[in-house]
Amino acid sequence: MRTLHSLESDASAAPAAPVLQSRQHESAQRHVSGSARYVDDLPLPTGTLHLAIGMSEVAHATLDALDLEAVRRAPGVVCVLSAADIPGHSDVGPVFPGDPLLVSDIISHHGQALFVVAADSERAARQAARLAKVATTPLPVCLDPREAANRGDLVRPTHTQARLANGRAGDLDSISNKLAKSAWQLSGELESGGQEHFYLESQAALALPGEDDEMLVHSSSQHPSEVQKLIAEVLGVPFHAITVETRRMGGGFGGKETQAAPVACLAAMIARRTGRAARLRLARADDMRLTGKRHPFHHRYEFGVDDSGRIESAIIELTGDCGHSPDLSDAIVDRAMFHADNAYYLGNAHVRGIRARTNVASNTAFRGFGGPQGMLAVESAMEDIARRLGRDPLEIRKRNLYCEGRETTHYGQHVNQHPLLATLIDQLEDSGRYWARRAEIRAFNAANPVVRKGLALTPVKFGISFTAKHFNQAGALVHVYTDGSVQVNHGGTEMGQGLHTKITQVAARELGLSVDKVRITATRTDKVPNTSPTAASSGADLNGMATRDACLRLKMRLLDFAAEHLAQPRVSLSLTDGELHGPSGVLMTWGELIQAAYLERISLSDKGFYATPDIHYDRASGTGHPFYYYAFGAALCEVVVDTLSGEYRLESAEILHDVGDSLNPAIDIGQIEGGFVQGMGWLTTEELKWNEDGRLLTDGPATYKIPAISDVPAGALKVRLLEGHPNSAASIYRSKAVGEPPFMLAISVWAALRDALASLTDYRRAVRLDTPATPERVMLAAREQRDWQEQHDTAGAEPTQVPS
Template sequence: MRTLHSLDSDHAHALERTAKDSPTGQRHAQKHESAERHVSGTARYVDDLPLPKGALHLAIGMSEVAHGTLDTLDLNAVRAAPGVVCVLSATDIPGHQDVGPVFPGDPLLVSNVISHYGQALFVVAADSERAARQAARLAKMSVTPLPITLDPRVAAQQGDLVRPTHTQARLSNGRPADLESVTKALGKSVWQVEGELESGGQEHFYLESQAALALPGEDDEMLVHSSSQHPSEVQKLIAEVLGVPFHAVTVETRRMGGGFGGKETQAAPVACLAAMIARHTGRAARLRLPRGDDMHLTGKRHPFHHRYQFGVDDSGRVETAIITLTGDCGHSPDLSDAIVDRAMFHADNAYFLGNAYVRGIRARTNVASNTAFRGFGGPQGMLAVEAAMENIARQLGRDPLEIRKRNLYCEGRDTTHYGQHVNQHPLLATLIEQLEEEGHYWQRRAEIRAFNAKSPVVKKGLALTPVKFGISFTAKHLNQAGALVHIYTDGSVQVNHGGTEMGQGLHTKMIQVAARELGLSVDKVRITATRTDKVPNTSPTAASSGADLNGMATRDACLRLKARLLDFAAEHLAQPRTSLTLEAGELLSAGSVLMTWGELVQAAYIERISLSEKGFYATPDIHYDRERGTGHPFYYYAFGAALCEVVVDTLSGEYRLEGADILHDVGDSLNPAIDIGQIEGGFVQGMGWLTSEELKWNEDGRLLTDGPATYKIPAISDVPAGALRVQLLEGHPNSAASIYRSKAVGEPPLMLAMSVWAALRDALASISDYRHAVRLDTPATPERVMLAASVQREWLSEQSLHDQTSQSQPPHVQPHQVTP
């Protein structure tokens, strides 16, 4: 087996394997089906679609206050502006005015109370985008200010919540618990570790901003091209806003220029506004948000406040955990109920918590409603326990890796705080031990300690952190998918499924599934744009479930077609049914070629055999009792581990990632090239969330970081050449009956970036000779790192003074040891 340090060109090697190496599209690297169009600029997004004659361009008039009562809204100057054709406000909405995806609270256009800066008040349609945007600035309004809340802790204290608080509590023996019983257990532990942490939000910063093109048809028909992860929800909301049946609206999504969760719910209002203008004027209407407007109008990853208390035995094993997670939900529920739930589900990360009490609070603040983002609350949920692992290690004088390994799920300690057994939990130890050995953890640890002992300013840090991530929608009804497969008489195959393509390679994997089941080369299969009139009532492409759900649905349709064709061939050719197979574009019987795929399809058509089939899949074994806080919300878990090394200038706070070794579990990979790309991208995006992507609002509730000049996403220079090495764990297929025993890969890799944050804390801990763990909120910007280093020096000074006075080591600190 190659070592991790020889994996720099893995991705390139994977991409070199083409369909020639995999004639039937099986589990091999396959280039992205739109890769050439992406790099050549011929891939068509919503803004690239040709407009019919007379099409209108739209702009949104937005609020310039964060909270207040809209007393008057004068749009006369807007309507009189050059080029303006139509201006609509809340009073012009023909149907539903609230477009909340699950719970109400999201007015399409404000009619009464403004809840955040940048909220949509009206929409302008003009002959050009420039004219529409200029006219939108001419509105006059009067607003009675209301108090502004930007701190979720303040909102929680005031009881201002978007949804009720939820708890999960369980004793280590599996019995139900409450706060009192868990607190009592906490008091019995020898060691007590507690702390607080703030984790910031994150802007999706997709390359293609929110966009929609609405084309009115006959009667009440409407076709809308939407850059959306959830076309069925867009269809539903448009129909409700227009006051028409769902079947009158068709939503199509060919591809998105990125989504990351930001287009799961918040693409719908943009599409609704475009459709409303199209209905009102009878003309095509396109709305594309400029970057600044997009960042003001749409929500982010939820910031969280974390508070934790852990009871620990002398070995560093956690016996009890009390964790409170307060999510900043913004002004409305959106998906916050489920997002805070998932944060609670992942409050353990990869560790058995023993007696556990986890509480999730959903606070209302006056910012845009925060929404889905890659990981859907899971990354935020993991931060508290990872902070605690570092703190336990410093308090007990142990290496953090030793503490992490001691607390991993294992035999006898393999049930979560919500009552689900962790399947394949031995993989956690396998991943860490392999990465520990191949990444030379203990050798590097000794070298770093020696370096830090001689270097008073520049410090190095090292961390190896695991990831356990549950796969499935936690809302049971969303765990379903459909597909439609047509075989044409020339032998070509068309697949349509309910998933959407946002660059992640879902369509490529679906082509591979169809090709594999029908025994064809991938060039015989084409994926068409996701459309609500082909596959209805679809779930969003989210929760890392796109390949799992749609792959199984596509396979189901293909298996039905294959069985039908083989049944026909057995009768038509008088061959035993059990001897017939389809391989490499040929019909075989006991290895002998009977006819080509094209000949078989033609013969079946002549004999009036149906060459079209629908497929369906519903994930089994998913349930959760919310009242009891227990159940089986995930079909399976995906695992991973990352080993990261950083170097930090503790005076300036500047730091650099020196290396990242990643070992990730994807079961039997559907496409190694795409999976490696997802791991690389997820890791870097997670690193951005934890280190550089800082959102700032002023005291009036206006977002200040509203473009690339003020909001720093990772650049190519943030990952030095050769520093990011990725390997897929081999030989461990998914124990659950997923598509070809693969595992989801969209979201879990983002959490691997916690090792960068942990490595920064490790470097800061070296200032105190690893005796004290300093708090480091995220994003851990250079400013925060510099301030944390200053806190460490103050602690060290105070501790030295105390040691001189007492001439003995404090009783809560044991001599430092590093144990492999």
């Protein structure tokens, strides 16, 4: 009998159909026809209660009194609960405490949940919630993370990574001294704004009470196991009493990794108190006020470079606006620090991450998980160096890429497959006619004093794995029924990204079946327990490997049975195209094999498990190997800018992205397109605004602008997958994750805007351009560039040049 290990070795060969093929999303037709069921679409039992949350109208205060009598007497109201009514734990912080389910003493942000109302209709619940009388004593409101950091008001301690180019540990003084010895020094600051997740389906949950203390909760969550845990703790019952199910989400983007749980907990609390089903679905404005965003950051940087523009030393300080509580901010700022290099070798590097507390909703996970924010400082510096030395930004970027002899990060990890960075840029530079277009754009700008064009080609290096080591695990459960159909359940959740489709392909490939034989069922905590969130781009990597593990075990058992049952050599048997093949050809169909195995009492079910190997990080020293591998990409973008009004347009975007051997090229290309456009929104149009009292002003589509179809260049968004470079790590069929890395390709749009603005000073000065780079900010930056040009009367002078 061959071992599972030997079968794994066989399966590591070049994978065959039905993976490595473009296949339609498993719910595509249901999505476009409207028949796909989300939490708010589920049929409701008779007597279901509808919930509304009473929210704070102040950002920071003591809660002196909460009078809910008028709420309880309102028409249709059945139940009203406040913090005093929570039977178990009242803090639902996902990692560290600080997130009260309902406020009992201190209000920490405008819109924070104070109480929950259950009524016979949603309208009645919402109207009743407005009748509460809330007495508070104001406390100082802080909305500036720098102010908070300066006075030491942090949600978690500051963390530092410091490493010398020789591989030894460094410190700020030693690296500052080395930086001062470089031929050129430059410094800068940058503000990057937050971003609303703006998922199509707002936060929602439906709680159905069962016998005794049992409860089934349908939750629009990326992390059903955490929802299960927190509901159990809030209700004071064992975890096994709570089952959480997630069939699909209408988008998540990280916003449903932790912040779906409080909504589910409130629904469960009402269901427990009343014995009736309870549904809570947040209105868009309430969702935006109540839930956190992408972390805004303040960036400060200093770089020392040689005469060629190569970085010798770097000091980078990243201050994250974490909101009022830790949530996932410790890990998010960590990842920003891990990606402070993006694709470049920093030499002697000191990276510091500060986690500031402010009086806004606790900021949380968002596609990229801090990585995009971490990259902005070094990408800003690339432009700064180029303008200071009179060189093209692409030349500076290429000179600083990780390469042989310069392939170790500032946290001590070797960058595997680093030559792909140069490969991607070289191919895109050639296919996109970079240098010819650069000359054309310079000529255009010289002839047009108002309308200017900009061009930028930027790389991406993104680490794949959860930085919290214990999350790098997954389970799967595979059943084969006696008609030969296959059912798979795994720990990942589907939010439109095509995870279930890829898992279907994996199971079908391993069992030698067509994909129509395999069905994925809703993610449930009673089928696969203790699951990790679907986040960190790891959904297919983790759950694909766990599913493959289960299928390999089943296949080994079936082939062992077939060898004995048919008196055939075990090594000669294989399952392909729905048939059992042997030395003489087809021996029996899949269905016949399953029937024979069932009659002989062979188990037709198995579970799989996978844990990512070779990852570790020592927080004390700031060094380790936190990522299993890196995904790479590059984007070439051209913009046109009206420098008087600040209006601009993306003229073209060409993307070349590394996904290893793609599991499903169509889905991967769709993820790249979506990630790029969402990243462009973060960097250009999506501006969050609060008033001085801490109230969010941009709480709906009328005031918050996500990218529209008109923001994408018609026919000029080109996406290609890098071919011929499988993943060097032993991932699922040598593929690479694709969820988050493409988001950062949009940095090329922002860099192209800066390039257009630099043309106003004959490319001699890089202007600061905070993000989002709204037309207003672009207009003000253009004005600053013209003022600088007037003050430095250098008409006709050549840009400063230095020797190569």
